[in-house]
Amino acid sequence: MKTTPNNRKVKSNKASTLKLRxxxxxxxxxxxxxxxxxxxxxxxxxxxxxxxxxxxxxxxxTSNLNLFLDHLESTVGxxxxxxxxxxxxxxxxxxxxxxxxxxxxxxxIITPEEALENMERQxxxxxxxxxGDANPLRWSYMVELYDLSLQSxxxxxxxxxxGVHSIDASADISDTLVFINNVVAIVGLIIIAxxxxxxxVIITNTIKLTVNSRRNEIVIMKYVGATDWFIRWPFIIEGxxxxxxxxxxxxxxxxxxxxxxxxxxxxxxxxxxAMLRGLPFRTTAEIFPFVAPIIxxxxxxxxVLGSASSMRKHLNV
Amino acid sequence: xxxxxxxxxxxxxxxxxxxxxxxTIDKGEFAFIVGSSGSGKSTLIKILLxxxxxxxxxxxINGEDITYYGKKxxxxxxxxxxxxxxxxxxxxxKTVYENVAFAMQITDASSREIRRNVPMVLSMVGLQKKSKAxxxxxxxxxxxxxxxxRAIVNNPPILLCDEPTGNLDPDTAWDIMNLLDEINSRxxxxxxxxxxxDLVDAMKKRxxxxxxxxxxxxxxxxxYSNENYSE
Numbered sequence: 416m417k418t419t420p421n422n423r424k425v426k427s428n429k430a431s432t433l434k435l436r437x438x439x440x441x442x443x444x445x446x447x448x449x450x451x452x453x454x455x456x457x458x459x460x461x462x463x464x465x466x467x468x469x470x471x472x473x474x475x476x477t478s479n480l481n482l483f484l485d486h487l488e489s490t491v492g493x494x495x496x497x498x499x500x501x502x503x504x505x506x507x508x509x510x511x512x513x514x515x516x517x518x519x520x521x522x523x524i525i526t527p528e529e530a531l532e533n534m535e536r537q538x539x540x541x542x543x544x545x546x547g548d549a550n551p552l553r554w555s556y557m558v559e560l561y562d563l564s565l566q567s568x569x570x571x572x573x574x575x576x577x578g579v580h581s582i583d584a585s586a587d588i589s590d591t592l593v594f595i596n597n598v599v600a601i602v603g604l605i606i607i608a609x610x611x612x613x614x615x616v617i618i619t620n621t622i623k624l625t626v627n628s629r630r631n632e633i634v635i636m637k638y639v640g641a642t643d644w645f646i647r648w649p650f651i652i653e654g655x656x657x658x659x660x661x662x663x664x665x666x667x668x669x670x671x672x673x674x675x676x677x678x679x680x681x682x683x684x685x686x687x688x689a690m691l692r693g694l695p696f697r698t699t700a701e702i703f704p705f706v707a708p709i710i711x712x713x714x715x716x717x718x719v720l721g722s723a724s725s726m727r728k729h730l731n732v
Numbered sequence: 733x734x735x736x737x738x739x740x741x742x743x744x745x746x747x748x749x750x751x752x753x754x755x756t757i758d759k760g761e762f763a764f765i766v767g768s769s770g771s772g773k774s775t776l777i778k779i780l781l782x783x784x785x786x787x788x789x790x791x792x793i794n795g796e797d798i799t800y801y802g803k804k805x806x807x808x809x810x811x812x813x814x815x816x817x818x819x820x821x822x823x824x825x826k827t828v829y830e831n832v833a834f835a836m837q838i839t840d841a842s843s844r845e846i847r848r849n850v851p852m853v854l855s856m857v858g859l860q861k862k863s864k865a866x867x868x869x870x871x872x873x874x875x876x877x878x879x880x881x882r883a884i885v886n887n888p889p890i891l892l893c894d895e896p897t898g899n900l901d902p903d904t905a906w907d908i909m910n911l912l913d914e915i916n917s918r919x920x921x922x923x924x925x926x927x928x929x930d931l932v933d934a935m936k937k938r939x940x941x942x943x944x945x946x947x948x949x950x951x952x953x954x955x956y957s958n959e960n961y962s963e
Contacts, residue, residue: 440837451825635821638781639882640811641838643803 437645444649445656452625456657459621463661463717466614467710470607471669474706475697477603483694484596491563491592493570493584494525495556501578506554509578513556516576518569520559527552553580564593611713614661618721622654626725633729643730650722658718662710670703733759733921734780734890739789741775741945749775751945753789757923757938759889762916764932765925766956767942773925776942777894780923781815782806794889811839814883814920818895820875822867828854828878829863835882849885857881857911873904877911884915891915893924897931905931929956 449456495513497506506524513522525533530552560569570584626633636646677696734757741749750772757763765773778784779791782801790799798809822831829850836846854860857877867875876896883891893912897905909931916922926932932939932955939954940947 436840436842437837447825631821632823632825635823636834636838637807638810638815638821639835639838640807640809642807645807645838 437648441648441652445652448625448629448649448653449656452628455621455624459617459657460661460664462617463614463658463714464664466610466617467662467714468665468669470610470713471665471706471710473603473606473610475669475673475702477599478697478702480599481596482697484592484599486695487592490559491585491588492557492559493566493573493582495558495573495582496580497554497556498578498580499553501554505578509576510556512576513558513573516569516572518561518565519573520561522559523557525555525557527554530555611717614658614714614717615720618654618657618717619725621657622650622722623725625653626650626729630729637730646730647723647726650726651719654718654720654722655715656718658714658716658721659711660714662714666703666707666710670699670707673699673702733757733761733794734923735790735792736776736779737790737792739779739791740787741779741784742787748772748945749784750779750942753945753947755940755947755950757921759921760916760919762913762922762935762937763924764935764937764939764956765923765942766927766929766932766939768927770944771942772945773942774894775945777815777892777923777925780892781813782809807838811886812888812890814880814886814888814891816876816879816883816891816893816896818898820867820872820879820899822875822878822882824867827864827866828859828870828881831867831878832881832885835885839886841886850881853881853885856884856914871904872900873907876900876904876908880908880911880915884920888920890921890923893922893926895926896924897926897928902930909935932956 495509497509501509510522510524513519527550531550534552558569558573560566566584570582573579574582633646681694681696734755736753736755739753740751743749753772753776765776767773775784779786780793782798786799790797792798793809793812798805801809823834826834832850832853833846836849841849851860851863854863857880859874859877859881862870862874862878865874867878870878876899880896891912896912897908900908905928912922912924913935936953938952939949939956941949941957
């Protein structure tokens with residue numbers, strides 16, 4: 416068989432480039448197609464929006480849960496009891512030494528009197544007999560940690576400090592919190608991935624219907640010499656528009672509704688008021704400037720993937 | 733202009749589309765390809781359009797070997813060849829004007845060129861007054877005129893026609909035939925696969941007869957059939 420000569424004339428080797436001259440044609444084709452299939456367009460925007468609102472909700476929930484857990488972790492920390500015969504200067508030195516241990520965020524000294532008051536408050540009884548010199552409680556430091564998962568290493572390091580009598584660090588609580596934190600992050604990611612894939616399937620099917628109804632049109636376009644990219648662009652723009660609109664609608668709605676939702680959850684009449692009061696919540700400004708571009712890009716990406724995959728087999732003419 | 737050398741096309745199911753076909757069609761020629769259904773006429777048009785790969789052989793258009801053209805090159809090849817089908821293949825959602833303009837849009841023609849050429853070619857096929865009509869508002873003959881206008885609007889050197897009169901009544905078929913003759917007289921090479929023996933006999937053009945994928949007769953100014961070849 417003879418090989419192809421090298422003098423082939425290929426007018427354009429950048430057929431995929433979006434040419435400005437053609438952009439108007441692509442946009443008009445996209446608009447016409449969206450309008451012609453308006454019910455399908457609206458239903459796919461709504462379906463993508465429904466998926467996206469769940470993505471946004473799971474992101475906001477994960478983000479807030481992480482914040483709660485961080486907050487709880489900072490309150491767990493550990494209590495370092497000091498030797499009884501330690502002088503005030505000795506206690507200060509121990510405090511300064513604890514502060515330089517890795518993973519220690521902050522310390523606070525607790526006097527025996529304060530410890531007794533805490534005990535009284537916790538147990539709800541008056542222990543007057545133990546006040547003053549009779550107080551059996553020791554001086555201690557409440558230690559907050561940066562990373563609760565590294566608690567055991569920190570305990571080991573602090574226990575070596577001269578003047579430390581004992582350490583109370585509930586490994587169970589810290590382990591549970593770290594575990595919950597990890598589970599929440601993984602579950603959040605899985606939910607976001609599943610919903611993302613679901614959106615791709617929905618957009619693919621919607622565009623497939625449009626592509627199928629225009630199969631003959633694509634064949635004719637191929638016969639008169641249209642490049643694959645010339646045919647593809649209007650469908651891709653269509654997919655991107657559906658994806659971005661499907662992302663924007665829930666994003667705008669959630670942006671405005673988020674603060675009210677937090678207020679109604681934590682307000683006096685909120686159903687979770689008792690449970691959630693005192694816990695920190697992320698603000699709109701903390702969540703949305705970060706999540707908005709991700710959601711919009713996700714929508715656009717889903718649109719491109721959906722349209723590209725639904726077109727592939729029709730272009731082989 | 734068109735040179736086919738020892739072309740054979742065997743389909744996946746083993747059927748033979750064309751077998752060992754060797755042909756040369758010169759610039760400005762008008763050639764009929766005749767033969768019964770399954771004789772290989774349409775396969776010949778399809779391999780010229782590079783709708784399918786050849787199993788063996790070579791095809792040259794204007795001296796250029798198109799046998800192994802890839803996906804990126806085929807669209808540009810097709811812009812050099814106007815094509816007309818029996819079933820018109822117009823875009824149903826576009827008007828007559830848009831159907832013709834569309835063939836120019838894909839070649840990156842400017843809107844000025846489109847505004848100049850489309851009315852000109854519509855006037856040539858006699859559809860200037862129907863430019864705003866949609867295909868379903870046209871008669872069969874008018875739809876085929878529109879398809880012809882679309883095929884020639886980019887001024888291609890070659891026009892391929894696959895049974896262009898197959899769906900038309902005799903009078904309308906003659907109108908289309910006359911249009912094709914006029915297009916040919918302006919220098920366009922016309923290759924027309926057809927069953928219409930009366931048109932072939934009357935036109936006195938080159939006739940390439942096919943049977944079972946082979947070229948069985950190739951005569952200048954021939955008729956649909958002769959004593960050596962019968963349908």
